[in-house]
Amino acid sequence: MINWIITLKDDPKMIGTIGYYHIKPEHYRTEIGYMLLPNFQGRSYVTEAIAEVVKYGFKRMKLHSIEAVVDPIIHYFSLINRLHIANHKSCKKSKSIS
Secondary structure, eight states, X not given: OEEEEEEETTEEEEEEEEEEEEEEGGGTEEEEEEEEOGGGTTSSHHHHHHHHHHHHHHHTXXXXXXXXXXXXXXXXXXXXXXXXXXXXXXXXSEEEEO
């Protein structure tokens, strides 16, 4: 597991977390997960964080795929779609970035 905290650029206070879970180095894949405090949702912070974490995974870790488990109640489907993550499904299902 690898985790990072999400902060504002001008404030070190934690507003969320993002990380890789179920890392399978032998298969060059992992799952990405994130949480953001409600007061900061809808302001593109998660979009920016995911873009950086995905870039890190593909460039530094040499991953081939990243999977996102999406809870439909939180409505992150549009975010996942904007980041061009393929094959999204909901709840216990997943979405992969390849």
